[in-house]
Amino acid sequence: MKKTITVKITKGFKIEKHMPLLFILPCVIILLSVSVFPFIYSLLLSFNSWEMGSGLPRRFVAFANYGRLFTDLRFWNSMLNMGKVLLFGVSSQFLIGFTLAMLLNRAFKARNLITTFFLLPLMIAPVVVGCNWKMIYHYSYGPLNYILRVLRLSEGVNWLGSMKVAMPAIIISDIWEWTPFMMIVLLAGLQTISVELYDAARVDGASRWQVFWYITLPVLKPIIIIVLLIRGMDVFKLFDIVVLLTQGGPAGASETVSYFNYLTGFKYFNMGYAAAIAYIQLIVIIIVANIFLRFLQERKPEYER
């Protein structure tokens, strides 16, 4: 009788000791089984040629998929489009978002209400954003072309159907969707800067420009880097509004990497090749994510520096 009690106690004690491990176990098991295993599987897949639709068996082709990728103009075109989104889209979001944050960084009535209104594009589903802009860009009945015609700026732009403007059209809706993100995060950053700091600078005779350049920007620098990295990673995930607006067309003019990957895998059923594209995409993201994570690790709150 006595013995069983001791056993129970020691057993209980052991469980208690390993509790932290038990706590984390479900999370690690789920993530390992449903993320790491598939990733290894798709790495192996990327060394195979497997055209699911053709009925041909899988065969090992070593690095042929990767080799093909590097000479695939369609892939490079989609990478180029990503570059355009990064260069024009993300930078516009940043500039407009920053301006808006500076404008809203003052006390006035209804500021919270106005901020909420600004945030709406960010909250609604990207699919809804796409659906929304599809109507706005409509050649004959869309309000955007109507405004252009009334202002006599143009006879109507074929927003989604022409090689030249399809990608800019996607970038515009991306800017519309993501500017609020830049705005709200930068606004939060601006609000951590104490008024005393500005007061001191003003008393010392600093001009507005100097205050912005020597106080606002340096304090915001970590936040600016964070938002740019987050958006930089998001660019590679750009998919939803492309499906809704142009489906990559016309003639691949607005194809993003994610969309190209989707077509290869789920329209042409070229699984091995799709896995190779996914892996290249993964490597790029891992590089950006690593910079982001390193940054996160080293970062101290702004006011402590």
Place this chain on the structure above:
Amino acid sequence: MSDKEVTRIRRKWQGLSNDYAVILIFIAIGLLLMLSFLPMLWMFMTGFKNKGEYFTYPPIFIPRNPDLSHFIRGLEIGGRKGIIDSFIVAACSTLVSLAVGSIAAYSIARFKIGGKHLAFWILSIRMMPPIASVLPLFLFYRFLRILDTYGALIMTNTIFNIPYAVWMLKGFFEELSGELEEAAMVDGCGRFGAFYRIALPLVAPGLVATALFCFMFSWNEFLFALILTRARVTPVTVVITGMIGGHEILWAEISAVASMASIPVIVLSIFLQRYLVRGLTLGAVKG
């Protein structure tokens, strides 16, 4: 320096020293607000328009005979099932993510288990491009014959929500001092008791915020839903896309369904405003 002088300097810095600057600033805010809000308003309005009204030139902004018929019709042609399915998937995924994520986050925050590497490994899964992970998962589910089921879609959403929940909740747990939990353990609560009875209620606001974010991500999610479902499970994002791909585009019905799909997340965003910055930057910026 007198208080009056400080006020004067502040006002001058804020550009409130003359009335013209204030007016200019508000005009700028107003213009940007219009650019931001009008496209959405257009969609809400289109939901009330009759067929002749959304396909006319010049376009009509305000519908002449607004009624709810397109909303009802939109629900009938797939909207209702879409919204219900989205809700099932988002709610289940949120619950699982929170249950698994909260204990894991607690373990990482309190006991530093796995050090920084484990925490960052978990976060890195969140950052994977969804298209890269969906291909192996598609083949995996196909092998298991569970494509086009709630389970498969919930599971996939959960993979992305768990790392998010862990990372967010880790931040909230780290803000607790831990003294109360120690006291509870001295009083005979086990570690799990200390977590469940003491720590969890203390981070309740963070828990709610994390849950709402997970719900929102899954509700708005499209890529997984498109690839992993066919006819049995149809989340609302897939329903909307399907309607646009149709032979005749029923803009009023589409807008009505899209508006209805947006209402829950718009309501959520109002509740979430306090945690929005933190939630959108994975805790990197604490607003």
